[in-house]
Amino acid sequence: MSKILIIGAAGQIGSELTYKLRELHGDDNVIASDITYENTALVNSGIFEIVDAQDQASVRICVDKHKIDTIYLMAAMLSATGEKYPMKAWDLNMNSLFHVLNLAKEGIIKKVFWPSSIAVFGPTTPKVDTPQHSIMEPSTVYGITKQAGERWCDYYHKNYGVDVRSLRFPGIISWKTMPGGGTTDYAVEIYHQAILDKSYECFLKEDTELPMMFMDDAINAMVELMDAASETVKIRSSYNLAAISITPKEVSEAIKKHIPDFRISYSPDFRQKIADTWPKSIDDSEARTDWGWNQKFDLDKMTEEMLKNLSEKYA
Numbered sequence: 001m002s003k004i005l006i007i008g009a010a011g012q013i014g015s016e017l018t019y020k021l022r023e024l025h026g027d028d029n030v031i032a033s034d035i036t037y038e039n040t041a042l043v044n045s046g047i048f049e050i051v052d053a054q055d056q057a058s059v060r061i062c063v064d065k066h067k068i069d070t071i072y073l074m075a076a077m078l079s080a081t082g083e084k085y086p087m088k089a090w091d092l093n094m095n096s097l098f099h100v101l102n103l104a105k106e107g108i109i110k111k112v113f114w115p116s117s118i119a120v121f122g123p124t125t126p127k128v129d130t131p132q133h134s135i136m137e138p139s140t141v142y143g144i145t146k147q148a149g150e151r152w153c154d155y156y157h158k159n160y161g162v163d164v165r166s167l168r169f170p171g172i173i174s175w176k177t178m179p180g181g182g183t184t185d186y187a188v189e190i191y192h193q194a195i196l197d198k199s200y201e202c203f204l205k206e207d208t209e210l211p212m213m214f215m216d217d218a219i220n221a222m223v224e225l226m227d228a229a230s231e232t233v234k235i236r237s238s239y240n241l242a243a244i245s246i247t248p249k250e251v252s253e254a255i256k257k258h259i260p261d262f263r264i265s266y267s268p269d270f271r272q273k274i275a276d277t278w279p280k281s282i283d284d285s286e287a288r289t290d291w292g293w294n295q296k297f298d299l300d301k302m303t304e305e306m307l308k309n310l311s312e313k314y315a
């Protein structure tokens, strides 16, 4: 049985990942960690440690204490916040990755998951069905850290045999957890506001098409990739991964099928400039061929699930 550490477990993907991995591997085999005790539901749900992803000693102490062999490194500063704090984003996103890759290089850790992002692409990348291998000139600090991180993952795999696996996530949509500091955050906020206020002011233009994915699909993708036989994981930088490509207008129309008087207005801010550099849709055929990726949620199914659960939550 593997012993798993999730670093950055209190974040949007980390907390749901923790619960899923505990279901699959048993509570005692999945250690959640973050830099504060703020997420009390997570802290009280099982073994929880304070780990500072930027501090190698802090990571190492936890790995030794729990005899960890697998790390999911989910701590990161996302695209919108990264533009406000460029050096902090660089330091957090890169140092944390090196600490984990070096533990794997030393043979202490056997397997690593590290999320990349569609932010590795930039204004010069083909925007429709963006291929796995394409021009990558990211224009955000977050994108630069993810692109550099991908190259390092590939380098550590090729030169040191590190078993690192990665996915280029699109915007992730969930009713359980809120995102923090991303350009795709509108796609979560819109559902909350639909239930709370029947209206939403969107920070992107109505026709801004971006790749997105329901959280359940994102979690399944991570689990499937990490379970795949090593020889089937042919890409060690990061796999393109796709599910739904949508605009704010399309999301609002899907919501209106359930809440006919829902209103949306548009007030684009600095995040529009970031979104304009990202792909509209992604070609993820290599993930489908290599390890059998397939999503379960489309826009309508996701919208139904989001609105049903959020109306119960806010009832």
Ligand code: AKB
Pocket (backbone or CB within 6 Å): 078, 079, 080, 116, 117, 118, 119, 142, 169, 170, 171, 172, 181, 182, 183, 184, 185
């Ligand atoms: C962001 O918007 O920064 C993230 C991402 C696409 O990686 N959700």
